[in-house]
Amino acid sequence: MTETFYEVMRRQGITRRSFIKFCSLTAASLGLGPSYVGRIANAMETKPRTPVIWLHGLECTCCSESFIRSAHPLAKDVVLSMLSLDYDDTLMAAAGHQAEAIIAEIKAKYKGNYILAVEGNPPLNEDGMFCIHGGRPFVEVLKETAADAKAVIAWGACASWGCVQAAKPNPTRATPIDKVISGKPIVKVPGCPPIxxxxxxxxxxxxxxxxxxxxxRQGRPKMFYGQRIHDKCYRRPHFDAGQFVEAWDDEAARKGYCLYKMGCKGPTTYNACSTTRWNDGVSFPIQSGHGCIGCSEDGFWDKGSFYDRLTGINQFGIEANADKVGATAAGVVGAAVAAHAAVSALKRGRLEQSDGDNK
Structure with missing residues (x-):
């Protein structure tokens, strides 16, 4: 029988105290309250590790590269303890027929109970011959493996949306996996790569x-894709104040002003970059001086230059001029009062005229 997460941790010398601390950190990373710590601990103590098949289609392997650099929790803890990562042709030692036999074994032994993780997408043109997996079109392997899976995770923009492989004119007909797999719950974790x-x-x-x-509504976890990067960006006050970088390496750039005019897509991009961040939580692209390119959004690769400025985004301008803001507000109120008075006078005139006609 497959070991539980807790059993594996104990075997590795992890104390009960450290285990509970891990559960607390996990609850926090998921945005869950302290009451969920016990539920997480119970699940980790009683549930067997879940078998995972990780397939690769058209992609650059950046999702795997990102995953193995996880800091909280460490990828080794996820791979060696939480998951039973039985198949990943990038990370596994086996190759050839030996590797392919593992997929068949997992499908038979854990039918309906394994998770299928997909990095990359299937090309459909020329009967799928632009991506071969074990001597067969990847699209065939993908459909067969998904058929008996409990759930499917689409890692990255390639699996979720198609990404640059699907850029116009898309000669290989690179296709998001949800257009190929049906009847299975699919969780999209987009990004190029995801955090x-x-x-x-x-x-x-x-x-x-x-x-x-x-x-x-696009199939992304709300806990991480429920807010725009713009909403939590540390440069947001500069946006509201109308303080923008006008050219790379100008004085405004050195002061860390907003990158909106340099093409930053943060106002239209939903992701956790500005809160969870990258590199062990140290930074994210905007903090490194480059605007967001919107890599977690569908079609970002075909929406013009990454440095084209967004249009129609309104700013508040709280520091433009306090007196001016106050005067504007007073003007709006005055206009509203005048409009109300005019409407009231018009109504009174109509009522007086009506009373005169009735007499």
Whole structure:
């Protein structure tokens, strides 16, 4: 029988105190309250590790690179303890027929109980011959493996949306996996690549609660894709104040002003970059001086230059001029009062005229 998460941790010398601390950190990363710590601990103590098959289609492996650099929790803890990562042709030692036999074994032994993680997408043109997996079109392997899976995770923009492989004119007909797989719950974790801690947290949630997280209308976990990067960006006050970088490395750039005019897509991009951040929580692209390119949004690769400025985004301008803001507000109130008075006078005139006619 497959070991539980807690059994593996104990075997590795992890104390009970450290285990509870891990559960607390997990609850915090998922945005859950202290009351969930006990539920997470119970799940980790009683549930067997979930077998995972991780497939690769058209992609650059950046999702795997991001995943193995996770800091909270460490990827080794996820891979070696929480998951039973039985198949990943990038990380596994086996190759060839030996590796392919593992997929068949997992599908037969854990039918309906394993998770399928997909990095990359299937090309459909030329009968799928632009991506071959074990001597067969990847799209065939993908459909067969998904058929007996409990749930499917689409890692990154490639699996979720198609990404640059699907850029116009898309000669290979690179296709998002939800257009190929049907009848299975699919969790999209887009980004190019996704944040490592977001990837591990999504897996943790699914293993702990035995269900997929609440998704937005595009199939992304709301806990990480429920707010725009713009809403939590540390440069947001500069946006509201009308303080923008006008050219790379100008004085405004050195002062850390808003990158909106340099093409930043933060106001239209939903992701946790500005809160969870990258590189062990140290920074994210905007903090590194480059605007967001919107890599977690569908079609970001075909929406013009990454440096084209967004249009129609209104700013508040709280520091433009306090007196001017106050005068404007007073003017608006005055206009409203005048309009109300005019309407009231018009109504009175109509009523007086009506009374005169009745007499």
């Amino acid at each position: 490592a801690e977001v990837m591990t947290a999504v897996v943790t949630y699914m293993l702990t609660f035995d269900r997929i997280p609440e998704l937005d």
